Amino acid sequence: MAQVVKRAYKYRFYPTPEQAAELARTFGCARMVYNKALEERTRAYTLEGRKVSYVQSSAALTEWKRTDDLAFLNEVSSVPLQQALRHLQAAFANFFAKRAGYPTFKSRKKSRASAEYTRSAFKYRDGALTLAKMDGPLNIFWSRPLPEGAEPSTVTVSRDAAGRWFVSILCQDAIRPLGPTSNTVGVDAGITALATLSTGEKIVNPRHERADRRKLAKAQRALARMQKGSANRQKAKLKVARVYARICDRRRDFLHKLTTRLVRETQTVVIEDLTVRNMVKNHKLARAISDASWREMRTMLEYKTQWYGRELVVVDRWFPSSKLCSACGILQDEMPLNVRTWECACGAAHDRDVNAAKNILAAGLAER
Numbered sequence: 001m002a003q004v005v006k007r008a009y010k011y012r013f014y015p016t017p018e019q020a021a022e023l024a025r026t027f028g029c030a031r032m033v034y035n036k037a038l039e040e041r042t043r044a045y046t047l048e049g050r051k052v053s054y055v056q057s058s059a060a061l062t063e064w065k066r067t068d069d070l071a072f073l074n075e076v077s078s079v080p081l082q083q084a085l086r087h088l089q090a091a092f093a094n095f096f097a098k099r100a101g102y103p104t105f106k107s108r109k110k111s112r113a114s115a116e117y118t119r120s121a122f123k124y125r126d127g128a129l130t131l132a133k134m135d136g137p138l139n140i141f142w143s144r145p146l147p148e149g150a151e152p153s154t155v156t157v158s159r160d161a162a163g164r165w166f167v168s169i170l171c172q173d174a175i176r177p178l179g180p181t182s183n184t185v186g187v188d189a190g191i192t193a194l195a196t197l198s199t200g201e202k203i204v205n206p207r208h209e210r211a212d213r214r215k216l217a218k219a220q221r222a223l224a225r226m227q228k229g230s231a232n233r234q235k236a237k238l239k240v241a242r243v244y245a246r247i248c249d250r251r252r253d254f255l256h257k258l259t260t261r262l263v264r265e266t267q268t269v270v271i272e273d274l275t276v277r278n279m280v281k282n283h284k285l286a287r288a289i290s291d292a293s294w295r296e297m298r299t300m301l302e303y304k305t306q307w308y309g310r311e312l313v314v315v316d317r318w319f320p321s322s323k324l325c326s327a328c329g330i331l332q333d334e335m336p337l338n339v340r341t342w343e344c345a346c347g348a349a350h351d352r353d354v355n356a357a358k359n360i361l362a363a364g365l366a367e368r
Contacts, residue, residue, distance in 0.1 A: 001177075002174040002175060002176045002177075003175050003176075003177065003307065003309075004172055004173070004174050004175075005172070005173060005175055005307060006153075006170060006171070006172060006173075007147075007170070007171065007172070007173040007175075008156075008168045008169065008170045009144070009146055009169045009171070010166055010167070010168045010169075011140050011141060011142060011143060011166065011167055011168075011169070012140075012143070012164060012165065012166055013138045013139055013140040013141065013165050013166070013167050014139045014141070014165065015139070015165055016136070016139075018134075018135070019134055019136075019138065020165075022076070022133055022134060023115065023157055023165075024113075024159075025075065025076050026076045026077065026080050026115045026133075027113040027114065027115055027159070028108070029072070029073055029076045029080070029081060030080045030081055030083070030084040030114075030115050031106045031108065031111065031113075032073075033061060033064075033073070033081045033084045033085065034084040034085070034087065034088055034106055035105045035106055036064070037057045037061070037084075037085055037088050038088055038103055039105075040052060040057070040060060041057070041088075041092070053089075054085060054086065054088075054089040057085045057088070057089075061073075061082070061085065076133060077117065077121050077131070077132035077133050078121075079116075079117050079118055079120060079121035079132065080115035080116055080117060080121070083115075083117075083118065084116075087116075088103060091103040112158060112160075113158060113159045114156055114157065114158035114159075115156070115157050115158075116154060116155070116156045117131055117132065117155045117156070117157070118153070118154055119152075119153060122152070122155050124151075124152050124155075124169075127142070129155065129167065129169070131155070138167060140167060146169065146171060147171060147172070147174070150169075150172070150173070151171060151172070152169045152170060152171045153171060153172075154169075154170040155167060155168070155169055155170070156168040156170075160241070160245060161238075161241035161244070161245070162238065162241040162242045162244070163238060163241070163242075164245065175307045175308065177307075177308055177309030178263070178264060178308045178309060178310070180267060180309075181265070181266065181267045182267060183265060183266040183267055183268075184198075184266060184267060184268040184269075184270070184361060184365065185197050185198055185199065185262065185265075185266045185268075185269055185361065186270045186271075186358060186359070186360035186361025186362070186364060187262070187269060187270065187271045187272075187357060187360065188272070188321065188353050188354075188356040188357040188360055189271070189272065189274060189292070189294045189297070190205070190292075190353055191205060191285065191288045191289065191292055192204075192205060193205060193353055194206070194258075194292055194297075195258065196353035196354055196356070196357045197357055198357040198358045198360070198361040200351075200354050202353065202354075203258060205291075205292060206250070206251075206254055207288075207291055208247045208250045208251045208254070208291065209247050209251075209287070209290075209291040210291065212243055212246060212247050215243055216240070216243045216244070216247075219236070219239045219240045219243050220240055222236045222239070223236040223237055223239075223240055251291070251293055251296075252296070255293060255296055255297050255300055256300065258297070259297060259300040259301050260304065262301065263301070263304045263305055263308055263310050264308075266310070267310060267311065268310070268311045268312075268364070268368075269305060269310065269312050269313070270312075270313045270314075270315060270360050270361050270363070270364030270365070271301065271313075271314055271315070271360070271364075272314070272315050272319070272321065272360055273314045273315060273316060274294055274295075274298075274317060275317055276289065276294055276295045311368075313364035313365075313367060313368060314364075315360050315363045315364050315367070316363075319359075320359075321356040321357075321359040321360050321363070322335045322352060322355070322356045323335045324355075324359045325344040325346060325348060325350070325355070326348075326350070326358040326359050326362070327344060327346055327348035327350075328344060328345075328346040330345060330346065335352070339352060340352050340353075
C-alpha cells in the first residue's frame, strides 16, 4: 500500500531582474523581522522576566509596519514575514526542549537567503508558479515532474552563495514500498573507502573536495589579494562559492546514488552511530571526515528506509567493531588505525574494514 508523505521537490530557476530585486527585498525584510523579534523577546525576558509568544510577536509586526522607519515592510508580501516569526517560535521551542542552543541573529553575509510562502501567497496552475507581489511566473527548470495532481502547500525560495536561485516545493506524494527481500548488510564508514559492506565490497571515496582542491586554493588566493569592500573582491568571492557549490553538488549526488542502491537491494541496513562532531576535532583527519559527509549519508538512509519499507538499525558508537574477530568473537587488546589487515589467534585473516562491517551487521541483527 502506498505511503503518503510530505516531500520537497527542489528546482533551479532564473528570475527576471525585477523578480530578483523583489526577492532580495523580501529576503532582507524577513531577516530583519526575525532579528528584531528575537531582540524584543530577549530584552523582555532579560529585563522583565517575561516570555513573548508568537501571537504577541505577530501583533508587534503589525505595529512596526505602521511606523515611518519600518513602513517599507509593507512593500513585500506579508506571508514570508509571518513565516520568519514562526521559524523563530520553532527555534525557541527547540531551545526550551533542550534540542538546540539559544536562537542567534541572522547575518546578511553568512545566513541563508530564503523566504517561505504558504498557499495564500502563491499560485500554481498548469505548471506555472507565481509568487505574491510578482507580475509573472518564475522561469523554473523542471528537472523532474511533480507528482500527478500535486497541490503545493509551501514554497521556499532561496539563493545560495554562488548566486544560484532555487525553489523548493512541498507537496504530498504517494510512495510505494519496495518488494521485500531477505538481504541484510552492515556498513562500515571510512575515509579511504567511503563505505565497506559486510559482503566484502568496498565503495571508494570519491574525495570530491580533494579533486577540486587546487582550483579552490587558486580561487581563495585570488580572494585574499582583493581589497575588502571592492567590486573585484565580490567577484572573487563568487568564484570561491562556485567551486564549493560544485563540490557539494557532486558529493550529494554520489551519496544519493549510494544510499538509494543500498535501500533498493537490502531489507535491513546496519550502520554505526558515529559522533562526527567529536571526530572532526582531530585536525589531521577533520578535512577528510568532513568531505566524506557521513552525517548526510545517515540522514538519507533514515528517510529512504522509512519511505520504502526498509529497516535501518544503528549500532552503539562504543561497540568495538574493529577489535572483534567476526569468526570466533575474540576481542583484541589494541587495533591502531594503521593496521589494515590482521590475523586472529583462531587463524582467521581479516581485512580491518570488512571485519568491522561484518561485526556491525551481527550486532545490529542481535539488537532487533
